[in-house]
Amino acid sequence: GAGVSQSPSNKVTEKGKDVELRCDPISGHTALYWYRQSLGQGLEFLIYFQGNSAPDKSGLPSDRFSAERTGGSVSTLTIQRTQQEDSAVYLCASSLTNEQFFGPGTRLTVL
Amino acid sequence: GNSVTQMEGPVTLSEEAFLTINCTYTATGYPSLFWYVQYPGEGLQLLLKATKADDKGSNKGFEATYRKETTSFHLEKGSVQVSDSAVYFCALLSNSGYALNFGKGTSLLVTP
Numbered sequence: 001g002a003g004v005s006q007s008p009s010n011k012v013t014e015k016g017k018d019v020e021l022r023c024d025p026i027s028g029h030t031a032l033y034w035y036r037q038s039l040g041q042g043l044e045f046l047i048y049f050q051g052n053s054a055p056d057k058s059g060l061p062s063d064r065f066s067a068e069r070t071g072g073s074v075s076t077l078t079i080q081r082t083q084q085e086d087s088a089v090y091l092c093a094s095s096l097t098n099e100q101f102f103g104p105g106t107r108l109t110v111l
Numbered sequence: 112g113n114s115v116t117q118m119e120g121p122v123t124l125s126e127e128a129f130l131t132i133n134c135t136y137t138a139t140g141y142p143s144l145f146w147y148v149q150y151p152g153e154g155l156q157l158l159l160k161a162t163k164a165d166d167k168g169s170n171k172g173f174e175a176t177y178r179k180e181t182t183s184f185h186l187e188k189g190s191v192q193v194s195d196s197a198v199y200f201c202a203l204l205s206n207s208g209y210a211l212n213f214g215k216g217t218s219l220l221v222t223p
Contacts, residue, residue: 031209043200043213056207091155098143098162098204100211102155 002026004103006092012109013082021077021106025094032075033100034067038088046090049075082110113138115184117201117214124191124221132186132217134175134201142204144168144177144184145211149198158186158199191221 005024013019025032034046045059049069060066064082069075079086087110093100118133136144146158146168159168161177161184168175173188186199201214 033210035211042215043211045205045210045212048207048209056210059210093155098209099157099160101157102147104154 004092004094004101006090006103006106008106009104010107010109012111014111015084016081018078018080019082019108021079021090021108023075023077023092023094023103025073025075025092026101027073029094029096029101030072031095031100032069033093033095034075034077035091035093036061036088037091037105041088043091046077079108082108084110086110112206112212113142113203114212115144115201115203115214117199117217119215120198120218122217122219124219126193126221126223127190128221130186130188130191130195130219132199132201132219134184134186134214136182136184136201136203138182138203139206141177141179142208144175145202146173146175146184146186147200147202147213149200149216151197155200191219193221193223195219196221 007022032049048056064080067077089105091105093102115136143162145160147155148158159170161168164179166177175186198216200216202211205212
């Protein structure tokens with residue numbers, strides 16, 4: 001069966017450029033989450049969607065980060081004016097209950 | 112807020128050895144507890160969970176019991192295999208009720 005998919009799997013960008021990361025959740029899952037995994041900080045929660053709305057953006061590290069979800073399905077995480085400290089693996093998860101299913105992640109490297 | 116602390120790794124064991132990875136939690140109430148596993152080059156997979164005190168989660172020979180007396184959710188396996196080599200994360204639902212708070216992860220290497 002189809003799990004959570006993310007694209008691209010790897011992204012290398014230059015400092016100052018904008019990037020968009022995409023997440024396709026499991027069909028029918030109403031909740032969607034973004035997390036970040038980095039060596040220094042471990043796994044951090046970024047943002048949560050219930051349907052198309054994001055009631056909790058408290059984990060976004062700065063106003064350079066934004067996310068949207070359309071049609072209750074696909075989500076994009078956008079990072080503007082990337083910095084080297086944004087380098088990490090960005091994980092997306094979806095759920096119907098409190099059991100979250102994770103995608104393979106997008107490894108972002110900012111040079 | 113709700114948080115977990117798990118033992119630092121790396122842990123190196125011989126095949127068929129007994130495994131324990133300690134995890135303790137601090138929480139308001141009794142949130143659901145989880146163990147996730149990340150195999151090399153792969154994403155996070157849910158290994159097992161427990162939703163209330165005294166529940167035992169189990170999967171693939173791994174077990175963990177939700178113990179409120181000791182605020183613990185230790186992961187155990189009686190006989191590890193080389194294929195169990197991975198990073199294991201303890202997690203719990205945060206005070207929000209939906210975001211997961213993860214421990215820092217414990218790397219396990221099982222040698223033949």
